[in-house]
Amino acid sequence: RAYNQEDFEYKKFDITNKDLTNTYIKVNRILSFANPFVQILFNFCFIGIYGLGFYLINNISGNVNFITDKVTNTITNISVVAQYCMQIMQSFVMFAMLFIMLPQASASIKRAVEIINIDTNKDNEEILAFSPDYSNYQNELNSLYDEENKKLQPLIKKFESEYHKKFNYDLIKYQISIMTEKDYEHSSLKKYFNEYNKIHNKYHLKRKEVRAKYRNYVTQNLSSSQKENIINDKFKNHNLKGIIEYKNVSFSYPDTDVPCIKNISFKTNIGETTAIIGSTGSGKSTVVNLIPKFYKVTSGEILLDGVNINELPADIVRDKIGFVPQTALLFKGSIKSNLLFGNKEASDDEIINVLKIAQAYNFVSKLPDGINSFVSQSGKNFSGGQKQRLCIARSLIKKAEIYIFDDSFSALDFKTDAKLRTALKNYTKDSSVIVVAQRVSSILDADNIIVLNEGEIVDQGRHEDLIKRCKVYQDIVASQLDKDEIEKTLKLKERVLNEGGNKDA
Incomplete structure (x- = not known):
């Protein structure tokens, strides 16, 4: 639509x-x-x-x-x-x-x-760098890629001479997916598609075997303490904790050559909130999804405490992050079992504490079994706002160095939102916080607001500065709040803070 x-x-x-x-x-x-x-x-x-x-x-x-x-x-x-x-x-x-x-x-x-056939070793390839034969591993992979390209070239040239256009596997796959069975049977694309898959899958499985061989070596011959020492050596020279820095980061999704985000540069600081705002499709979620290594950057680099995340295994990076995605997802079980996903060793007192910070304890305490109350699959027995608060509590119990909230306050009313963010400010004083928001009222007090438009940063700064100089930000604010509403919002926020932000909502 x-x-x-x-x-x-x-x-x-x-x-x-x-x-x-x-x-x-x-x-x-x-x-x-x-x-x-x-x-x-x-x-x-x-x-x-x-x-x-x-x-x-x-x-x-x-x-x-x-x-x-x-x-x-x-x-x-x-x-x-x-x-x-x-x-x-x-x-x-x-x-x-x-x-x-x-x-x-x-x-x-x-x-x-x-x-x-999915090669899971490929998603966390950095751990293979711990192998002393890492150069041999790279040579083996490169030779397999070269062999595959040699085998594919005659097929690609034949296709291009017949169709007079560049070979694009993803486009062919899409065209085949929308064909009827009758059209598919009579299509010459089927021949090229099947032949390409036959060659590609053969070499894909060979590369998978190579990665598995070197991963097994690392797993069997290097103790966890040795790997930990290698990781710690990367961080010790920087003396940082919980700081994310983007340096001219651009990214394109695998099926397209058009960059989704371009030349993104910013830096978070301990105890500060960095907010990202922009219109729908401007790349806000894409920016934060690169931090947990859901995708790899196309160009530029993302530094975690001064170390390029491409040099770190995904589990090391994710262990430092408390992430709340756009879709609030709860698992079948109890409230307690859901929160223990964030920290298996958490006590009941710690669970209650984070529930209070997330403004969830008020409704949880009224349930017959409290924190042991039943949660249905996907949390269907809770409202959208309740699910969001429980997911926020699950991320907080991890006591991470970096917290990422991807539009995680959208289902909360303003009063609950204000109380939650005030309580978060105290709880996350030793961590970096990144908030993706659609609602301006959720980020008015952010230390740095990044304004995205069509995948690029058009400006960044505090609300007071952006409202004076940034046209895109002015348009976003005007579409949600007029001048009187902004003043009312700020006054209401002050009143809420005076009531005590760490109380339950």
Whole structure:
């Protein structure tokens, strides 16, 4: 809807839906004829067996005792043969069902193989740098990439000469995904797509084996204390704690060459709140998602306490972060079990403390079982604001060096929001805090507000400064608050603070 693509998506869905409908109609028509046909065949078979049996009985001759025994044995044999015949025919029916199940199994196993073939070692490749043979590892990988490129080049050249355009695997994959089954069968793209996958998967699995081999070496030959010492050596010269610095960071998602964010530079400080604001699609969430290494930067660098995060294993980086994503997600269990995901060793007193800071203890204490109250899957038995506060409490109990709140106050009313942020200020005085927000009222008191527009920083500073000089920020504020409302918001905030920000809401 945001990109006015409704008609296109409707058509795309309609094509896929009609294709699926036609397939189901075809299958059910075949089954509707197959079932009666099989039943008729069964009945004719039984008629044939019993007809043959009665014919044999009719031709029996001899004395009465002999005839009686012969008829009895014949009837018994007829029943046995009929039962055996039925079991044999049922086996054929079950065998025929295999042909119905095979296409479904084939589609499922393709997806299962895709998941199995994911190279998890690639996502945390920095740990392989601990291997003394790291240069050999890089050489092996590079040689496999070179081999793959040599194999793919003839296929790519043939495609480009036939279609007169540059080969783009992701585009071909997308085009195939929206084709009907009939179009797919007659498309020449299928040939190139399958051949490319065949070559790529072969070398992908080889690279996976190489990464697994070196990872196993590191895991088996280096103790956790040795790895810890290597990591600590990276940090000790900087004498920093919880400071994130972006240096000319640009990033493009894997399926596109267009940068989502460009030349992002800023630095957080201990005990200060850095806020990121901008219109929908300006790249706010993308900026913070790069910190926990959900993605790797395309260019530039992100420093954690002076060390480039690309030099650090993902688990080391994530261990320093308390992250609350846009979607508040709770797991089936209890409130306590959910909060223990943040810190397994936390006591009940610590849990209650963070619930109070997150302004969640007031409603939790009213539940029949308190912190042991039941949480359904995805927290469906709580409201949006309650889920957000519980997720915030889960991140706080970790006592991290860096806290990231990605639009995590959106479902809270202003009074609760103000109390929560005031309590956070005291709790996070030894940490850096990054807040992504849509609502201006949530970031008025931030120490540094970064204004994003189309993936670039247009300005940064405090609210008082930005409202005077930054046009984009002025437009965002004007779309949400007028001058009177800003003053009322600030006065209401002061009143809330005077009431005590660390009290429950």
